[in-house]
Amino acid sequence: MPAPLVRDLGSLPDLPVRRALPEITATLVAHGAAVLVAPPGTGKTTLVPLALAGAVDGKVVVAEPRRVAARAAAARMAALLGEPVGRSVGYAVRGDAKPGSRVEVVTSGLLLRRLTADPELPGVGAVVLDECHERHLDADLLLTLLLDAREGLRPDLPVLAASATVAGPRLAALLGGPVVEIDARTFPVDVRHRPPLRGERIEACVARGIREVLGSGSVLAFLPGVAEIRRTEAALAGLGVPVLPLHGRLKPAEQDAALRDTGRRVVLATAIAESSLTVPGVRAVVDAGLARVPRVDHRRGLAGLVTTTVSAAVADQRAGRAGREAPGVAVRCWPEGQLLTPYPEPEIKVADLARLALDLACWGTPDGAGLRWWDAPPEGPFAVAREVLRVLGAVDGSGTATPRGMRMNGLGLHPRLARALLDGAAAVGARTAAEIVAVLDDDTLTQGPDLDGELRRLRDGSAPARGRWAAEVSRLARQVARDRGEGRRPAHATALVTALAHPERLARRRADGSGVFLLAGGTGVEVRDPGLGAHEWLAVAIADRTPGAVHGTVRLAAAADRGLAERAGEALLTETDEITWAPAGSGPADVRARRIRRLGAITLEEKPLRDPDPERVREALRDGLRAEGTGLLRWSKADRALRERLGFLHRTLGDPWPAVDEESLLAHADAWLGGARRRADLAAVDAGNALRAIVGWPLAGRIDELAPERLAVPSGSNLAVDYSGERPVLPVRVQEAFGWQRTPQVAGVPVLLHLLSPAGRPAAVTDDLESFWSTGYPQVRAELRGRYPKHSWPEDPRTAEPTRRVRRS
Structure with missing residues (x-):
């Protein structure tokens, strides 16, 4: 049994978790895995690892989701032991480490790197996964791989998952261990809702809330990001108390200043202060109700941080900060009754x-x-x-x-950035590649969209984050020191390394004068910086798109050229023969046959194809006919009438008479397209021949028999039948139909007779001529005989002589 790190647990701060330390350590040792559910401020982050160090062989490693929390937790535990950080208790974050001999606090991502490099985790006696409820991607994967390691190489490795709001039973079932719950000693919190006024920005609303509750004591305000913190800080000018920012971009000393209880103050924090950090002395909380989370637009190839509304669990955690040490007040900058999602969405569902x-x-x-x-x-x-x-x-x-x-x-980088660092080091030198990748990995180092300009500021020391950037550059350069590359920094080095990371974000300005660039991934983006916008090519590091916006917006980019684009985006280069029906300049659409070289969605060059594949030409013609219709063929009046007659036969008789609608004509295009290769050739195709080709022989020989173009009437005239409607129609003057006893038929269907006056105007419509002569004709005769006295109007039309002429005087 190892020597206890804390000889008397009763000497630890009187926090709710202290009295449960024996139960926690015994449960974990007995079961090998357990879940500790305890609200923020109960001591689970700092007291539990100290107790575990005396119960397991090896170092206790605590995984925190954020670097700030890792450093702060190590500092607090070392202070409880009366030791400096780095002796018994230490920490390790990317670029900064003071390892401890008994307890080490690391970021989830760093422990994940160690685990994948050596799944046995030599020297580690237990792992504590803190703040599991935040559902960060690295933390979720770390939990999964630790469980897999326990089933194989390290069955002896105890894993404790600690959380503030997680559903304990579900996590316990995953771990295969029991749940230990700790009740927090909390004080009442007066929750008030103060939504933004009309037209008021969220920063102004937060500043208003801070002024309202400042008399209660120190205030902790939650904002989604650094930009909002800066604007709120400006809005609080002249407040009369210290206003301290707290976020991941700050230097360690600046972060520590916000965490010290130095009297009444205002701390403006991002989500890092929700649960894993204790901000002492807080009596009031002002919550903007927003958080910045990673999102990926897979369809457009854009990834980045978006601002979303917090979950109910997060809102409760934030408000609870005001009631840890005494009764407090929480101001929420959203309307009372606004619905919030119960828990944060796991990053694994939305992130890259x-x-x-x-x-x-x-x-x-x-x-x-x-x-x-x-x-x-x-x-x-x-x-x-x-x-x-x-x-x-x-x-x-x-x-x-x-x-x-x-x-x-x-390398501890996103795979895209790791590729950029490795290949970039070989192309432009390790130091230069490291300088660029350090910025690509942390866009908070920059303030403007011109990546080259921002790098100049970092190199000459005029950028405020110069120290943090330089430390990361040194770390990265050491890892690729063997990839020396070129001795000097080549032109467009920044763009080259950026494009190696994101070749799909190489962008070319559109030729339409709109100022919009097209990304190789196919998305249009706007460049609001005039200097960057003047270039034809860009290597885009960051671009995002506001929901509903037509185009995305470039946030960070470097000037490039075509040669660089083809070099960095070699995997996206294609050369294809395209034969399509497409607009040809300002004229009508036609078959367009081109050989096109592209970089992703960006067209580099195109040349006409002199001898395109005939079958692909036919398909392009079919596309044109689908788009514009068979009206592109040569249609005479007789051809259109033939189509109507054939349509009637198909509707009336069905098989074997084929349909002759647009779809059917196109389905048989091979039978009538012939050697057509362009739009003009279609205009030479005889539509009547196309129709007969569909019908085929011997059916074509029966068209006039079953659906005659004309019908003979009693007067001796041969009149055209109209087949354009649902039924065949024959317009005929009343006098020419005298003597007709029954309605004529075509294909067994009675013809609808439109009986006309001598002037050709409709007088009656019937498909039952026998009935009409008896009941309808007398009325027609009475109405028209006075208007047309020179025409015959016999009393018995069945026996009267039909005529096309007027009656002689």
Whole structure:
């Protein structure tokens, strides 16, 4: 049994978790896995690891979702022991480490790197996964892989999942261990709703809320990002108390200043202060109700952070900060009654999964099958991520990690940035590539959209984040020092390295004068910086799109040229022969046959095809006919009438008479297109021949028999039958129909007679001539005989002589 790190647990701060420390350690040792559910401020982050260090052989590693929380937790535990950080208790975050001998607090991502590099985790006696409820991507994957390691190489490794609001039983079932719950000692919190006034920005609303509750004591305000913190800070000018920011971009000393209880103050924080950090002295909370979370638009190829409304669980956690030490007040900057989702959406459902996919490939389970997931990666985005890895050379065709992929994974970067660092170092030198990748990995280092300009500011020391950037550059450069590359920084080095990371974001300005650029991925983006917008080519590092907007917006980019684009985007280059029905300049659409060279969606050049494939030409003509109709053929009046007659026969008799609508004509296009190759050739195709080709022989010989073009009437005239409607119609003057006893028929269907006056105007309509002579004709005769006295109007039309002429005087 190892020596206890804390000899007397009663000497620890009197926080709710202290009295349960024996139960927690005993449960974990007995079961090998457990879930600790305890609200923020109960001591689970700092007291539990100290107690566990005396109950397990090896170092207790605590995984925190954020670097700020990791450093703060290590500092607090070291202070409880009366030691400096780095002796018994230490921390390790990317670019900064003071390892402790008994307890080490690390970020979830860093522990994930260690685990994939060596699944046995030598020297580790227990792992504590803190703040599991936040559902960060790295933390979820870390939990899954730790469970897999426990089933194989490390069955002796205890895993404690600690959380504030998670559904304990579900997580316990996943872990295969019991739940230990700790009740918090809390004070009442007066919750008030103060939504923004009409036209008021959220920063102004938060500032108004802070002024309202400042008399209660120190105030902790939650805002979605650094920009909002800066604007709120400006809105609080002259407040009379210190206003301190708290976010991940700050230097460690600045973060520590916000966490010290130095009297009444206002702390403006991002989501890092929700649960894993304790901000002492707080009596009031003002909550903007917003959070910035990663989202990927897979259809447009854009990824980044978006601002969303917080969940009910997060809102409750934030408000609870005001009641940890005494009764408090919480101001919520949204209307009372507004519905919130119960819990935060897991990142695995909405984030870019390329890094997760590479971790799984390096773990030996490229498809993630057989692993125990809290939420498995969504099938579509996961498939996209695996294809990205294949293109980057990180995995082979079977999904297995390549040696290059293993090296990329060890860099602690997104696979795209790892590719940019490795290949960029070989092209422009390790130092230059590291300088650029450090900015691509942390866009908070920049303030403007011109990446080259921002790098100049970082290099000459005029940028405020110069120190943080330089430290990361040194770390990255050391990892690729063997890839020396060129001795000097080549032109467009920034664009080249950026494009190596995101070749699908190479962009070319459209030729229409709109100022819009087209990304190789197919999305249109606007460039609001005049300097960048003047270039023809850009390598875009960051672009996003506001929902409902036509185009995306470029947030960070570097000037490029075509040669660089073809070099960095080689995998996107294609050369295809396209034979389509498309607009030809300002004229009508026609067959267009071209050989096109493209970079993704960007057309580089196109040349006419002199001898295109005839079958593809026919398909293009069919597309044209589908789009514009068979009116493109040569139609005479007789051809249109023939189509109507054939349509009547198909409706009336059915098979074997074929349909002759647009779809049917196109289905038989091969029978009548002949050698047509362009629009003008279609105008030479005889539509009547096309119709007869569809009908075929011997049916074509019976068309006049069954659907005659004309019918003979008693006067001796041969009159045209109209087949354009549902039924055949024969217009005939009343005098020419005298003596007709019965209605004529075509294909067994009575013809609808339109009986006309001598002037050709409708007088009656009938398909029952026998009945009409008896009942309808007398009325017609009475109405028309006075108007047309020179025409014959016999009393008995059945026996009267038909005539086309007027009656002689």
